[in-house]
Amino acid sequence: MGLLSKKDLKLITDPLADNNPVTIQVLGICSALAITAELEASIVMSVAVLFVLGIGNVVISLMRNIIPSKIRIIVQLIVVATLVIIVDLVLKAYAYQLSKTLSVFVGLIITNCIIMGRFEAFALANGPWKSFLDGIGNAFGYGLLLIIVGFFRELLGSGTLLGFEVLGNPIDKTGVYAFRYENNGFMLLAPMALITVGIIIWIQRSRNTALIED
Amino acid sequence: MGLKQNLHNFKEKNKDKKWLPLFNAFHTFLYAPNEVSHNGTHIKGADDLKRTMNTVIMALIPCLIFGMYNTGYQHYLAIGEINSVSAGFFSPEFWTLANFWVGFAKTLPLILVSYGVGLGIEFIFAIKNGHEVEEGYLVTGMLVPLIVPIDIPLWMLAVAVIFGVVLGKEVFGGTGMNILNPALLIRAFLFFAYPTWMSGDKVWVTGAVERTKEIAEGSTADVISGETILGSLAQGQEVAYSAWDMFYGFIPGSVGETSTLLILLGALFLIFSKIGSWRIMLSSVLGALVMGLIFNFAADSGWISESSKFYSLMNTEFWQHLLLGGFAFGAIYMATDPVTASQTNKGKWIYGFLIGFISILIRVFNPAYPEGVMLAILLMNVFAPTIDHYVVQGNVKRRLKRLKTKTA
Numbered sequence: 001m002g003l004l005s006k007k008d009l010k011l012i013t014d015p016l017a018d019n020n021p022v023t024i025q026v027l028g029i030c031s032a033l034a035i036t037a038e039l040e041a042s043i044v045m046s047v048a049v050l051f052v053l054g055i056g057n058v059v060i061s062l063m064r065n066i067i068p069s070k071i072r073i074i075v076q077l078i079v080v081a082t083l084v085i086i087v088d089l090v091l092k093a094y095a096y097q098l099s100k101t102l103s104v105f106v107g108l109i110i111t112n113c114i115i116m117g118r119f120e121a122f123a124l125a126n127g128p129w130k131s132f133l134d135g136i137g138n139a140f141g142y143g144l145l146l147i148i149v150g151f152f153r154e155l156l157g158s159g160t161l162l163g164f165e166v167l168g169n170p171i172d173k174t175g176v177y178a179f180r181y182e183n184n185g186f187m188l189l190a191p192m193a194l195i196t197v198g199i200i201i202w203i204q205r206s207r208n209t210a211l212i213e214d
Numbered sequence: 215m216g217l218k219q220n221l222h223n224f225k226e227k228n229k230d231k232k233w234l235p236l237f238n239a240f241h242t243f244l245y246a247p248n249e250v251s252h253n254g255t256h257i258k259g260a261d262d263l264k265r266t267m268n269t270v271i272m273a274l275i276p277c278l279i280f281g282m283y284n285t286g287y288q289h290y291l292a293i294g295e296i297n298s299v300s301a302g303f304f305s306p307e308f309w310t311l312a313n314f315w316v317g318f319a320k321t322l323p324l325i326l327v328s329y330g331v332g333l334g335i336e337f338i339f340a341i342k343n344g345h346e347v348e349e350g351y352l353v354t355g356m357l358v359p360l361i362v363p364i365d366i367p368l369w370m371l372a373v374a375v376i377f378g379v380v381l382g383k384e385v386f387g388g389t390g391m392n393i394l395n396p397a398l399l400i401r402a403f404l405f406f407a408y409p410t411w412m413s414g415d416k417v418w419v420t421g422a423v424e425r426t427k428e429i430a431e432g433s434t435a436d437v438i439s440g441e442t443i444l445g446s447l448a449q450g451q452e453v454a455y456s457a458w459d460m461f462y463g464f465i466p467g468s469v470g471e472t473s474t475l476l477i478l479l480g481a482l483f484l485i486f487s488k489i490g491s492w493r494i495m496l497s498s499v500l501g502a503l504v505m506g507l508i509f510n511f512a513a514d515s516g517w518i519s520e521s522s523k524f525y526s527l528m529n530t531e532f533w534q535h536l537l538l539g540g541f542a543f544g545a546i547y548m549a550t551d552p553v554t555a556s557q558t559n560k561g562k563w564i565y566g567f568l569i570g571f572i573s574i575l576i577r578v579f580n581p582a583y584p585e586g587v588m589l590a591i592l593l594m595n596v597f598a599p600t601i602d603h604y605v606v607q608g609n610v611k612r613r614l615k616r617l618k619t620k621t622a
Contacts, residue, residue: 180367180369181369182367185406186403187407189406198381202385
């Protein structure tokens, strides 16, 4: 047996597909809409949530026996807020431009339902190692979706990926732009993020019909 | 044995084949089918859905033909080869074969792409889901070429049609289940995705983009202005067209929506064949007039200064709003779509009135959207079920009250 037992591994792999926090539980949608117009922002957001959820789950799990249940939400908020402030300050120090793009949405990780959801549903009832795996598993699931959506929105909306002009230059008419291709401005607007998430949900559920609930 | 019997035998022989819906679709388009549909949007006497759709297409044909002539006319007018119309609707400058051929060559690809892509998707979904091909796209496919600018690149149209049919209709369960009007959804997609091809002063006259490029490269061609009337008004410019030009439709605009006269003709046809709801048509015109009057009143009584960017649109005569842009086309052919409109009679009045009202509101106040009817109809499509719900509930309440007073 390796580092992870089968049960532990399931904690990480389940949220990637069959129990994805975004497409199945439909949590964390607001940030998925707001910051996915660029791939880079999606990746940074995913890493930030990975950090907050991974460590937050462990901290809450360690404290789970001493938190009075009446004030547990406040305790959880303080833990998330502390972690989010760390992320925010690190971003401002090392990636100022990016932190401007993400603007308020880094701070809003505090209210990301995925995080509070995992604290409530998992970390309060399980040990730190399991909670850690559950935390990074859900963060990976969230990040995976963010990156897929960000990939398509940036590619089709701006014709770039991570800022590189992969489709050619629209002004000099190189690459595909020479064939009268044009960027789809609709992809950069928030409704298209919702529709992209919807299409992913559609594909996922038509491939695995067990996920369809009536 | 005639062709009809042959086709029928063919159908019987291939009953179990997967591609049969595809054959059926063409078969029933040519001949009245032996089966009538049992449910759907049309529940009404002897007509099946396909006949209903065909009637609407017939009502659209005059607009289409006029659009072809107008495309050529605007083109030759822009390059200075003909003079503007001189003798009313039947002006010889307009109804020339040369005009028609330019428009025909430009419009035909739009129609082919619209039908080809749209019906292709319908066939794929019908075969995959194992049901008959539904006729819903017949009208949409004709509406789409009529409401886009003539020079829209064909691949953009194809992408938009895929978007509109798959996400506007098929995901909801196909014909009769859609919340939004698919043709308008296709136009809205184009509008937000490729705004440079859907607005501005270059896209409404065929070849204008290329000519602008040539001029930039030093050609001696005349500078052309192909701005629509609403576009000029939104920028506070003078309008060079008379109200009769607007009524007859000798103005730049989307392919089939310029001629208010022919749209009126189509409206009469739809009303007499009882396909289109006169309540929606009339109430949306009323709504537009009321909003126009309010704006006229605001402009006349000096609530808004003449230097304001809204002034020239506010000061447009209220009745002229009916002739401008796509309002008439939208109110007659789009708002009356039986699937997405309100179903109750009282609901139809409210639904139509708000469409007219909001159209003019958007038209005047939002410079980014020179024409508001598209957004107004899509917005009211969303609210149509809510309107119906409250109309029905109101009726229930009223009758319960009557019952109570009787028993008391």
